[in-house]
Amino acid sequence: MKIATWNVNSITVRLPHVLDYLRAASPDVLLLQELKAVDEAFPDTEIGDAGYNCAVWGQRTYNGVAILSKTPLDDIQRGLPGDEDEPQARYIEAETNGIRVASIYLPNGNPVDGPKFPYKLSWMDRLIDHAAALLETDSPFVLGGDYNVCPADADVYDPADFADDALCRPESRSRFRALVNLVLTEAFRALHPDETGAYSYWGYQGGAWRKGHGLRIDHLLLSPHLADRLVECEIDREPRAREKASDHTPVWCELSSGERDDTPWQV
């Protein structure tokens, strides 16, 4: 089972790229962020024709998250539990193919001296609470998306320059660690502990993509059941190299079927 996440920075502009990606990579589940479109403008017909069901929480201008899946999507939840008055469309969760999946667009938090930074941190606190509740259910789940957190200096092209950025600040990193320490598995780093320069985002300004000035801020966090099934996790740079690219590129992981090897142990 292949699960991917991609911040598309406008589903309207990026639809051709998304359809190409669905055809080329054929993920079972694709988590999307930054739709920048209301529900009614979401291209569910085109995506349906490509063989995918859609769960969407859109918003005008900003934010917007969706889950695409080859299998039906059930029990769709929009927003974090207890966050019913939250107007920002940053979280959607559903059941598909026997697992729970969430598409997350975590607040950026910049500038750190304004109200956006405490909003980010409290949003992370609520996500941690919800992840703890999901772990209590003992059911397999994936929390994937644009976390807007570089977990470590190895995930930033210029750590010194980003030391005081909301994506790298210790308050953001400590909450990301607290989430992982619940215990979840951050799929890419689990399989590539020493890899540097493995970014998922390169800004539009100053030729960042050409210069390799990137950040790794898009993550797939797996529950213990699914961590046991993790066989591969990669960042697909091809979509970022295209004309009219999103500033993010897809991150995907492959989970084995989950069938246990019951071969008897032999001396």
Added chain:
DNA sequence: ATGCCCGGAACGTCCGGA
């Protein structure tokens, strides 16, 4: 010190239909 780049909204302009 500031913009760099991009997308959407708002707006302005153009176009089609009445």
